Structures are given as C-alpha cells and as structure tokens.
Amino acid sequence: MRDMSSSSLLWCLLVVCVLTVVQIYAAEEPKVLKVFNLHATDLQSSLLGTPDAYVEVFRAYGFLGRTEVKNNNADPSWEEEFSFLNAHENNTLRLEVYDSDIFFDDLLGTCECSIKIGTWQHQCFLKTGGTLYYSYILEPLQ
Numbered sequence: 001m002r003d004m005s006s007s008s009l010l011w012c013l014l015v016v017c018v019l020t021v022v023q024i025y026a027a028e029e030p031k032v033l034k035v036f037n038l039h040a041t042d043l044q045s046s047l048l049g050t051p052d053a054y055v056e057v058f059r060a061y062g063f064l065g066r067t068e069v070k071n072n073n074a075d076p077s078w079e080e081e082f083s084f085l086n087a088h089e090n091n092t093l094r095l096e097v098y099d100s101d102i103f104f105d106d107l108l109g110t111c112e113c114s115i116k117i118g119t120w121q122h123q124c125f126l127k128t129g130g131t132l133y134y135s136y137i138l139e140p141l142q
Helices: 002-027
Strands: 031-041 053-059 062-066 082-087 092-099 106-114 118-125 131-140
Touching: 031 053, 031 092, 053 082, 062 082, 092 131, 106 118, 106 131
Parallel strands: none
Antiparallel strands: 031 082, 031 131, 053 062, 053 092, 092 106, 118 131
8 A cells, every 4th residue: 555655656756846847847938049140160071072951950859941052162151041030049059061972971960059049150070070160149039
C-alpha cells in the first residue's frame, strides 16, 4: 500500500511540473526571429578551386531555410532574410555553411548560438577555414 501511495505522489508531482512548464510557455509573449546580413570571408573549397557556398538555417528542432548558392566566391554575401514566428528566448539558432558540388555537398562549418532578446551580430570561425558573419533580431510579435 505504501509503494502505491508514494508512486501516486510522484505522478502527481510530475503532472504539476509539466503543467507549470506549459503555463510558462503559454503565458510567454509570442516572438519573431529574423536572421539577416549573412556573409562570409576566406571560405575554403574542399576540392581545388573556389567554393560554391550556401547557408542552411535551423532553429531549435527544424529546418528554416536556405540561401542561394554563390558560385566561385570565397567571400559571398547573401541577400536572403529569414523570419520565423513563435521563437523563444534561449532556442538554438544553427547555421551550416556548405560548398555545393556535383555529387554531394561538403559541410564547411557550423555556427550555433542561443538566441536572446534584442538585435545581435555574430561571427563564427568555420571548421575548414573562413568566417561566417550574421545578424539576428528576436522581438515581440507586432
């Protein structure tokens, strides 16, 4: 009997904790994340030559978008801006830089940050050489 009551108490505590977390997220004001001003310098191609670079953007658990490929450019700039609804502070923003090739694309490097309220500029040194620069804004949905 004692095991059953302690087990019931644990389940009740678990349910209360889950409901508290749900209420916190439900009460949180919806925010929009905007990623922009993507550019890179000194990118290295995995093969001989100059990279055909593009960037894939991810937030928390999913793919959010991809820039166009900038052919034969070690210092590309991308015009794309990405906006995502329902972002939360401390979600992870991940950007992956690739060199587009005929058979498969080579990962040049990955950048990650935990997003914060406000406007931020970041730079990230890539695994194979070069630097990715990007900006983001996390603000309340208007």
